[in-house]
Amino acid sequence: MGISVLEEFRNIGIATTMINNHLTWCIENPRIHRLELEVFSNNSKAMSLYEKLGFIKEGKRKEAAYIDKEYYDIVFMGIITEPVNFF
Numbered sequence: 319m320g321i322s323v324l325e326e327f328r329n330i331g332i333a334t335t336m337i338n339n340h341l342t343w344c345i346e347n348p349r350i351h352r353l354e355l356e357v358f359s360n361n362s363k364a365m366s367l368y369e370k371l372g373f374i375k376e377g378k379r380k381e382a383a384y385i386d387k388e389y390y391d392i393v394f395m396g397i398i399t400e401p402v403n404f405f
Contacts, residue, residue, distance in 0.1 A: 345399045358383050359391040373397045
C-alpha cells in the first residue's frame with residue numbers, strides 16, 4: 319500500500335485516517351502478525367506519524383534514494399500486531 323496526499327490537503331488528518339483504517343483492518347485479521355513500511359529519510363512528518371501509530375525504526379539503506387539531486391536513506395519501520403495462531 320502506498321499513501322500520498324496532495325500538498326493542499328496535508329496536515330488535516332487524511333494520512334492518519336487512511337493508515338489507522340489499514341492498521342485496524344490488519345490488527346483485526348488473525349493471520350497478520352507484522353506490518354512493515356519504508357519511508358524516505360527526508361520525510362520527517364511521515365516518520366513522526368508512523369512512530370505515533372506504533373511503528374519502530376528497524377534499519378535503513380544508506381543513500382538508496384536520489385531525490386531532487388540529493389541522496390537520502392530509505393528507513394525501514396515495523397510493528398507487531400498479534401501472534402498468528404494456525405492451530
